[in-house]
Amino acid sequence: MGQAAYVQIAGLLTSGHVAPGERLSLRDLAERLGTSTMPIRAAVGRLAEYGALEVSPNRAVRVPVMSAARFAELADLRQEMEGLAAERAAKAATADDIAVITRIEAEFASVATGASPDAARAVALNRDLHFAIYAAARMPLLEGAIERLWLLAGPVLNLDMRADPRRLANTPARRFHAAALAALRARDGAAARAAIAGDIAEAAAFILARRVLKEK
Amino acid sequence: MGQAAYVQIAGLLTSGHVAPGERLSLRDLAERLGTSTMPIRAAVGRLAEYGALEVSPNRAVRVPVMSAARFAELADLRQEMEGLAAERAAKAATADDIAVITRIEAEFASVATGASPDAARAVALNRDLHFAIYAAARMPLLEGAIERLWLLAGPVLNLDMRADPRRLANTPARRFHAAALAALRARDGAAARAAIAGDIAEAAAFILARRVLKEK
C-alpha cells in the first residue's frame, strides 16, 4: 500500500534531501513521484505514525525539528535497543552472518579511509553494517523498531554528515565497528552491546557538541 | 488523519473483539463505523505499519496470527523495553507520578480480588498501571514503541483472558505490581525492571503453557 511512495519518501528523509522543519505537500510529492496524492497520503500517514513526519489538519506536512532533548532521548534509546540487538546477535549469529558483516565492515573502512571519501556511500554502508548485525539477532520485531528509530534520526544525521565531511576520514566509528565484529566472533554479548552503544554515544555526543539543535 | 477510526479499530484489537486470523474488510469496517472507506484505509495502513494488521493487495485485511515463536520474541522484547522504562521511571518519577500509580494499583487490586471480578475493567486498569509507570520515565519515544508492542499482543492477551477468567482472582500480577511500586518509591531501578519483567514473563509463560499458539 503506497509501498513505492513510502520507500521514496523514506529515502528523502534518510538521505538528507529534506531538512528538519522543511514543509512538504502531498500534491507536490505526488507530482514529484509522478502519481496521484493517494499513495502519498498512505505513505505519509505511515511515516507520521511513529513521528518521522508531522501532519496536522489543513496544514502542510512537516519534517519534525529535532530538539536537543528529543535527540538525547533518541540516542539513549538507540543505545539500549541496538545494544540489545547486538548482544543477542553475538549469541545467535551464524558463520554466514559473520561473513557478511565482515565484508561490509571492510568495505566501510575502505570507503571511509580511501582517497576519495564518498560520504553518501559511507552513510549507506554504515547503515548496512548496523542492520546486518541486528538481522543476525533473529528478532524481527526489534529490527523493525530500530528501523523506525533510524528514520527519526535520519534527517539530522545527514545534516551533520554534510556539514563536516572531514570527520569521515578518521571517524571513531571504525574502532567501534571493529570491536563489535570481534565481539560477535567471540560470542561476547556484553562486548558487542558496549561496542554498538559506544558507536552511537560517540556520534551523538559529536552532534550535540556542535550545538546546532534547538534547546527547546 | 483517520484518528477516530484508528482509535476505534485499535480498540477492537486490544479489547479482543476481533480474533487472530480473523478477516476484516475496509468496506465492512467503514459501514460499521459509519464513514467512507477513506479514514479506514488510513487507520488500517497505520496499524499495518508495525504489524498490528496484515494487509495484502486485493486480499482481505487480516488480524495477524501469533505463532509461538513470534509471541516469545514479543514477550522477550516487552521485558527488555518495558523493563527499561520502569528502570528509568524509578529514577525520574515525581511524587505526583507515584501518587497516580499508587491509586491505579490499588484500584486494580480491588477489581481483581473483588466480589464481582470485571475482566474487561481489570485489563484496562492493568494497562493504565503499566503506562502510568512508563510515562513517569519521561521518554515519549520509548512509550510510543511500547504502545505499539501492546497493540501487537492485544488480540492474544484478550483471547487468553476470556478463556480463563478464573485466573484474574488470584493473578500473580498483583505481586509484581506491588513490587514495582515499592521499587519506584525506593528509586531502585534494578528492582523496578525486575518486577515489570517478571510480570510480563509470568503472563507470557502462562499463555505459552496453554499451547494454543501455532507452532509455526
Next chain:
DNA sequence: TGCCGCCGACTGTGATCACAGTTCATAGTC
C-alpha cells in the same frame, strides 16, 4: 460420488472531485 473449472462477488488500490481551514501577500487605512 468425487474432482475440477468457471463465474460472480468481494478485495485493496489509485485517481479525482469537493470542502473547510490555514497561510501569506497585497491593498487599504490611519
Next chain:
DNA sequence: GACTATGAACTGTGATCACAGTCGGCGGCA
C-alpha cells in the same frame, strides 16, 4: 511608513467511482 484587513492560493481530509486481482461456491464432467 507601519499596521491591519481581506481574499486568493494552498493545505490535508472525506467521499465516490473505476479497476485489476483474489476467493469461494456452484455446476459439469469423469
